[in-house]
Amino acid sequence: MKTLDDYIRVIPDFPEPGVMFRDITTVFQDADGMQLAIDSMLEAVKDLDFDIIVGAESRGFIFGAAMAYKLKKPLALARKKGKLPWKTESVDYDLEYGKATLEMHIDAIKPGQKVLIVDDLLATGGTLKASTELIEKLGGQVAGILVMIELAGLEGRKKLEGYRVDTVIAYDGK
């Protein structure tokens, strides 16, 4: 039987030499792979009490939407700057080269709601850390963070200390 790892395409030296890029589009392209990914993510948080899922742009939307549908829970979107049409709250954060901004509608989270953040990848932790700050600004309580892949070598978890972080697959390297 195939494991989730079998569905992930590895591209050496992309986007730069020395990096092993984990391409998850191959997971989505395979019906069994997609189901296995969603089922594995649901299994990872089956004991977690939360009210709403926040999907981080952009692949967090895919996993978040499927989980929200399955669990019959609401889904809110954390988007890059300028994408949301209504009143927003925002958080700036640092990227390796430059800065980025994450935004959510001001009514996306009801104050006091327990939130599960979902994304595809935990690398340096910058986006997920910004997501926690944004959710807390809106009055939400971060109940947990769930990602499909963790690149443990980048030590993104350190940025997320104090939060429960669940991953489906962890790779030692970068």
Add this chain to the structure above:
Amino acid sequence: MDNVLSLPGRGNTYFYFSQMGRDGFSREQQAYIRGLIAAYRTRFPGLEITAVWDFGMEEGTRYQNEKYGVFADCRDLAVSNRDMASISFNQIRVSRMPEDIPAAELREILEGYRAVREISAMAAQRRLELMSQGTPPAGILEAVNAEAAAYLERRGIWTKSLGDNDFPGGIAPGPHNHLPLEDPCFADVWAVRQLEESMSIRRLTVHEIGHAVSDAYGVSRDKRIRKLISKCRDGFEDVEEFCAECFMASELTDAIPLANQAAAVYRACAGL
């Protein structure tokens, strides 16, 4: 922790909590309340909350005073003061509550809501049938009640509380719910009242914020609210409580249409 919250909008919010060890709010609870206030002030910029404090700070006495009596026995858990634009908490009682309503309790209320909605619809249907058959009013009531109780037993809901009463305690009209079982609003009012009776810091805080937002934007005077409450006036103490309770309920769940409709008026009044 800084005791002042400065946000764009209507002035600062000052926080004053008694330092009382186990008989008052912990630092975590204070931070939780502060987070809720900050979030709602961000969402409703016209919301004015000058002070958030506890009875101990408000009254200058820790355990009792003339206004509230012995705090531990006082029915008031939190009070929104329109004139002072303040919210005060009974720190003795509220600090013993969980921050949020437990998931199992919320689930139970929502399962109950679905059942009550079915019973209510069934009762309305049964009443019509019996009336068309010429059954006298007393006989109608008896038949409707018997069928509602049988329904509950079949579903295994609240059977432990079925006693000599016509209805189990969980469904019987409460202190402010005087609507008949078959009223179209009965189930929604029942669900809002159940949430209102749940005890958590979040529930209490959001209820009081519901009052404060209503005061800030004139929600309770809005004709859309008047129209809404006209359908279920006997279900609530007054229009102010109707607004605050529905606002609170809509913040805890999206499942109750009556609460969602009131919340939509809140948003419209606030220009959101």
